[in-house]
Amino acid sequence: MRKLEILCGRGCKDLTQLPDSIGRLTSLVDLVLDSASKSKLPDSIGSLVKLRHLSLKNCESLRELPDYIGHMSSLTELNLSDTKVRRLPSSVGNLSNLEVLNIDGSLLEEFPVTLWMLDNLEKVNASKCKELKGSTPDELQRLSSLKLLTLNHTQVDSHPTSIGGLSHLQSLDLTGCKRLQTLPELPDSLICMRVTCKSMVSFPSLSRLTNLRELCFSKCYKLEQVPPEIGKLFKLEKLVISKLRISTLPEEIGALSQLKELSVQDCIEVVCLPVLPAGLYKLNVSDCYSFQTLPDLSNLKKLSELRLCECFELKEVPGLGDLLFLAKLEIISCPMLANLDGLEKLEFLRFLTISKCESIERLPDLSKLRKLPSLHASDCQNLVEVPGLESLDGLESLYMQYSTSLGKLPKLSNVKLLYLAWCKKLHDLSELEELESLELLNLAGCKAIRRLPNLSNLQRLRALEVQGCENLLEIPGLEELKSLRTLNISDCPWLQNIPSPPNVTVTR
Template sequence: VATELKVLNLTECFSLKGTPDLSAFKSLEILILKHCRSLEKIHPSIGDLKALVSLNVSGCRELKELPAGVGKMENLRKLILDETAIREIPISRGCLTKLENLSARSCRKLAQLPESMGSLVSLTRLDLSSSGIEELPESIGFLKGLETLNASWCRSLACIPSSIGHLASLSVLELIACSKLAQLPVSICCLTSLTELNLAWTAIAELPESIVNLQNLRIFSISGTHITELPRDIGSCEYYEKLEEVSELPFPHWQELPAGLSTLSITRCGKLKALTNLSSLKRLSQLFVDDCFELTEVTGLEGLQSLSILRVRECPKICRLGAVESLESSRGLHIDEAFPDSSKLTSAK
């Protein structure tokens, strides 16, 4: 029976401290050891499972290492190590060439990835969020098929290698709350497939001018950063009409925004007193203004022909709102329930 078994699911076997010899499971394709909270060791025979395509040990908090044989598997496509005590990922050079999904989320003991990482030529998704990663290897640039890289909440991550510019297929780059990350490499401009870039709550204070070359960027967040100005040409590039969402852009650069924006989120801009000249954003459909405690007026709304959702939240001083009544009546504008008391507002004509 063991030789024919394709799926072995031992999820939440709380008393399991070590797996038995697995060499008899010649046809095994999926091995699930999720939340085996006492598991400390996986038998080295796992390396003999030539048919294995998926290994999931997420939540095995006592598991500190993987057998070296895991790094030599020829057919493995999915390796999930989330919330383990793993200190290193065994990746033999030239092996794991079929691996598509590698997740080491919340592996807080994991400080580095091996240079042999570049062997993972089929990798499309890499999740290192909330891990102890301090740096990414230069060899990451060899991952030509990588589409999603999530290193959010990696509080020890201090730099991104310039080789990241070689990731021609990368569409999503998440770096949220990497509090030691102070700059992006200039090579970021080479990520021609990038559609989403999230730099919220990083230590980044300046954007490279080359960022305007990201022709397919649609979602861009710099919430909670120390960025005080945008690259000079960010509003003039035609391809930025594809940009759909910007979160917390720095005051006073609203007039420099790309004309094609459909969603604009303005959050925690403590010095912002007036929000004006928005009328050029003809495609803007959603406007969110939150926690701007000094904001007193918003004007130019009458020119926002596509506006359908307006939210103004925790802006206690706002007293002037441009033509919101006519917008609401003529186009069915939805005003968020957190909007200030309309009786205290003056409509700008």
């Protein structure tokens, strides 16, 4: 066993302690004891001088490490995620080859002063260490190799100005740090920065951060504007603004030629957006209750995803028809939006959701959207017509539940899943007879239906749900459905003499 290099005891719940003899495995390089039940490690573990990787993830009974861990001079990665460890022994300062420290989800209260002596340390992940408080110490600047610092959802409240001296720092995550009040000047090496700062009244200086590719600001409730200097972040690819008190974004954002993804979320005072950069791939405007005006989107020739959710004042989507490479469109809870002119031109669309848009009565002719496999048009209370669906040979799923004004089933071709539940005015289902590909039909709560057409052609139908169809009198052809496995006819008081075919689960 002295030549053993890898020992894995992952998931050994009955492993409550390691024997002292573990120290004799002097050739061990990789020791994985994730999710074991041990409460402590033996001092002899310090004899594993060749060990490079020690993982104790999810060892929920582990509360401390022995001082002898500092003897493991070859250790490059230490994983203490989701343990009960509250402090690290000062001897960790002797782990001169340590590159990665994962202690996320633990009970860590503070970093030992000796940690900042580790010149080779590249990654520190203390995410969700809810007992970690106060300021990170000035000695942080000694970590000259540090590339990633993750302190999200901790109680850290400030950072020293010395953080600007971390010349190799690429990623800084301070999301969910509710006590954070200010940010000092940050190193220009940063590529990714995520920040939550409830008390921050102004943005930190962005002018030096010319290497930033991802910038996320959330729950900075006192911030009322994004500084124009954001337009100087020419390498920025992703920008997320969430829960800020801004009314718009600066016009300079249009100069961000590398920006691929823009998300504006929960900014309840935002009213409009400026002209957006032409290279944008994804645009998300969600939960912006005062939002009224989109810019003309016709310049966004590369846009592949557009999401507009809970924009209660939005009335139009200008330039929609010019988004020729749009693959995913979601419009949810935009009650003032009455039309979607241009939708009929989006031939590359593969995902379409139009939901809770009360003012929409008719969708454009969708006959050219031949790549569309699924259409969600639910909860549109005034929607009465969706033309062109019969031309969509690839359309397999149609969701139109709670479209309470829909009276007639649209013409369809190869649909397999059809959800029309609670379409209270739906009564004309004459097109249903020809849907030989149909596998699931949900008509629950469609109270205007008195008779279904003859279903005998629907030989692939496996599930039929008509519960709550209070006026339904009969289901012709039911006995001929050889593939049927589930039938729900509960709360259909006028249905009489419905058979219970073998292999069919009937709910009455």
